[in-house]
Each structure stands twice: as C-alpha cells, then as structure tokens.
Amino acid sequence: MGRTLMIGSCEPFSGKSAFVLGIARQLLAANQEIRLGKPLATSLEFEVDYEDFSSEKPLIDDDVRFIGETLGLSEQQLIPSLAHLAPASADQRLANSDVNAGSSLDLLRERLDIPFDGINILEAAGSLHEGLVYGLSLGQLARGLNAQVILVHLWQDSCSVDALLAAKEQLGDNLVGIVLNAVNPDDVQALQSSLVPSLEALGFRVLGVMPRSPLLRSVTVGELVRRLEARILCCSERVELMVETLSIGAMSVNSAMEFFRKRRNMAVVTGADRTDIQLAALEASTQCLILTGAGEPLLQLIHRAEELEVPLLKVDHDTLSTVEVIEQAFGHVRLHEAVKASYAFRLVEEHCDLNRLFSTLGILSKSPKHC
Structure with missing residues (x-):
C-alpha cells in the first residue's frame, strides 16, 4: 500500500x-x-x-x-x-x-x-x-x-x-x-x-x-474570455498570455500613462469610447485590452493591437461587473x-x-x- x-x-x-x-x-x-x-x-x-x-x-x-x-x-x-x-x-x-x-x-x-x-x-x-x-x-x-x-x-x-x-x-x-x-x-x-x-x-x-x-495568482487571457463571455476582436492566437494585474482606464490619458508604466502584465478595462486610454494602454505592459459599454472600437485601435499582438476583447457587461469577474479570477484558477x-x-x-x-x-x- x-x-x-x-x-x-x-x-x-x-x-x-x-x-x-x-x-x-x-x-x-x-x-x-x-x-x-x-x-x-x-x-x-x-x-x-x-x-x-x-x-x-x-x-x-x-x-x-x-x-x-x-x-x-x-x-x-x-x-x-x-x-x-x-x-x-x-x-x-x-x-x-x-x-x-x-x-x-x-x-x-x-x-x-x-x-x-x-x-x-x-x-x-x-x-x-x-x-x-x-x-x-x-x-x-x-x-x-x-x-x-x-x-x-x-x-x-x-x-x-x-x-x-x-x-x-x-x-x-x-x-x-x-x-x-x-x-x-x-x-x-x-x-x-x-x-x-x-x-x-x-x-x-x-x-x-x-x-x-x-x-501563480495570474490568469490566462483565455480564461478571462471564458468567464466574461467576451468577443475576441483580434489576436485570438494569443489567449495563452498571462495576466497578473488589473487596471481600470477611467482617468485622464496623462494620468493613465503614468499609472500604466508602473504596472506589469495587465488586463486593462476601459470604455469602448475611450480611444485615448486604449491607445495608451497598448503602449504599456498590457496583456489584453477589455472594452465595455456600447459602441465598437475604431479600426485604428484594432490595427495597432494587431501590430503589438495584444488581444482585444469586447464584453457586454458594464465596467464594474467586468472588474468584479476579473478580480474573482485572480488566485482562483x-x-x-x-x-x-x-x-x-x-x-x-x-x-x-x-x-x-x-x-x-x-x-x-x-x-x-x-x-
């Protein structure tokens, strides 16, 4: 035995x-x-x-x-x-x-x-x-x-x-x-x-x-897609990327850029209408960009995300609900x-x-x- x-x-x-x-x-x-x-x-x-x-x-x-x-x-x-x-x-x-x-x-x-x-x-x-x-x-x-x-x-x-x-x-x-x-x-x-x-x-x-x-607390982009029931707008082959931190793009673009520089391996959640925040996030250590609210992103954003190989996700939830789902995922996968x-x-x-x-x-x- x-x-x-x-x-x-x-x-x-x-x-x-x-x-x-x-x-x-x-x-x-x-x-x-x-x-x-x-x-x-x-x-x-x-x-x-x-x-x-x-x-x-x-x-x-x-x-x-x-x-x-x-x-x-x-x-x-x-x-x-x-x-x-x-x-x-x-x-x-x-x-x-x-x-x-x-x-x-x-x-x-x-x-x-x-x-x-x-x-x-x-x-x-x-x-x-x-x-x-x-x-x-x-x-x-x-x-x-x-x-x-x-x-x-x-x-x-x-x-x-x-x-x-x-x-x-x-x-x-x-x-x-x-x-x-x-x-x-x-x-x-x-x-x-x-x-x-x-x-x-x-x-x-x-x-x-x-x-x-x-x-060890991190979660893959693919797991976030599953939990959020998100649409992948680009870079579907990159869902194995690991997300370690969460950032919310709800401030001015200058403040956001300063904040993003201090973070690593982020998932950034922001409104679909905040193109300035979205583009700033793509230039930082962002593993995926999650867009909430009504509307679709500009083609300019999608093209830039494709160039940088950053998955772009669209969800039907509001920002608060999206953040709650992501926070629940950290450390629970x-x-x-x-x-x-x-x-x-x-x-x-x-x-x-x-x-x-x-x-x-x-x-x-x-x-x-x-x-």
Whole structure:
C-alpha cells in the first residue's frame, strides 16, 4: 500500500496543487516512487453520469492529470477520484442518505492496497470541512488512512493562526507539518525569525514559508474570455498570455500613462469610447485590452493591437461587473500552465526546508536523478 501523505488547507485556493507539484518533483529526484490522487475531484474535463460512475472513464481530476503529465507519470501512478464535488453529486448523496465515510474509505483503501513501496500523495478538498457529505473530508481521510498531513496555509497576519489551531485540534497527531504560503515578500525574513519560533512553540512544525507570487495568482487571457463571455476582436492566437494585474482606464490619458508604466502584465478595462486610454494602454505592459459599454472600437485601435499582438476583447457587461469577474479570477484558477509549474518547482525548492520535510516523512534523501 505504501505510505500516504495528504496535502490539505484551511481554505480553498491556498496553493496546495503548486506544493504537490513541487514536493512530488523533489521526491522523484530523491528516487522515491510516488502515486498522485485527489479523492474528491473538483475539476473534470468530461461530464459525469452521477447515476452510474462505472460507465465512465476513471475520474482523474484535472489538477492530478496536469501534474502527472508535467512529471511524466504513467496512468497507473494516477489514483482515480471517488466523487466529484458538484451540486448534482451532493444531491444524490443526500437523496440516498449516503453521508458517511465508510464506503468511500473502503473503496480508497482498495485502490491503494496494491504492492507499492512508495508514497501516495493525496490532495485534500479545499477546506477542513469540505467533502464531509462524501465522507472525504481531510479529517476523515487522515484518520481512515492513518495518513500524514501537511497543511498549506494562506498567511495574512497573526490572526491567521486561529485556523491552524482549529486544524491541529481536528487532525491531532496526523498533522506533521505546515507550510505558510502567499506571505508578503517583504515580510518573509521577519516572519521566519520572529513568528516561526512561536508557531513551533505551539506544536507546529513549520516546513516552509513561501512568498506571494503574482504569477501563480495570474490568469490566462483565455480564461478571462471564458468567464466574461467576451468577443475576441483580434489576436485570438494569443489567449495563452498571462495576466497578473488589473487596471481600470477611467482617468485622464496623462494620468493613465503614468499609472500604466508602473504596472506589469495587465488586463486593462476601459470604455469602448475611450480611444485615448486604449491607445495608451497598448503602449504599456498590457496583456489584453477589455472594452465595455456600447459602441465598437475604431479600426485604428484594432490595427495597432494587431501590430503589438495584444488581444482585444469586447464584453457586454458594464465596467464594474467586468472588474468584479476579473478580480474573482485572480488566485482562483487551476495550476494548468507550464510557466506556473516551473515557478512552483522553484518556489518549493527555495522556500521549503526539504531536509526537514524528508526527515518528517521518514525518508532518507538518495542520489538525485534527472526528473
């Protein structure tokens, strides 16, 4: 069956997948055999027939598949999910009064109970309670599988420790370490020297302090097109560009130019009638230009956007609604781009204590191999 390591969090989108990707690569480099899975899938590329799972292909979560492809894992190293987090599947569980951990845990043990001398890395649901209706919450799985748990925790300030204390109370000895994530880069050193010793005194083993990354929070132009239901007016082949920041073109053109110069990899939202702002945005670090309101852009603008290869989008929403959709997207998208994967590798390698992590897992680092 091998050993089981669970990566959990106190709230969704805390950086679990990036950490799983980074630590899985380090384990492979240390000549460790691994399998990956997410017991409760949150993203699937195909529709699920909730009446009959057996008629479908194995439920491999998109994050698991992406990590597996990135690391060159075989299909046999990807552990199928037991359920899909969706209203329809939750409705079915409730209708059948099937809210317990027994059946789910038995099936998962069966899938894990094959000859395997390595580590099963399982990514838990988004929060401590998410998945209870499926019998697949972090606590249920940790106890049922006797798994070691590492929490990836979003850190804002000292009040963030409340959620960690609640997690420690729920998980008990299964909690073997925490990784603080999305820390203000200017605060990393101070936090390591002053706060980490206090957390250790409270019984937390701090395995890493990772700074906030605009890149990992970024979203592709294509994802914005999907969320905004936008029309692409030009450069449809450039939707893979990454957007890290948002700017609103609602000021004078002189003020806008000064503001745009300070930003990088922007999505600029402005009215369709503000040609002056639009042209100024195209000369800055703009990844896409999003036009709101009535009217169509001038041909001059479209031609300039084509020259600079900046996607030009038109939406039916007003500016405020458009901005709300984009802000919701930042930090709430999946880790499905190669550039993010490369950064996740570096983030874990540079900001996590790998020797302590391996020691915590009872692993002796061996001669690294190419990975």
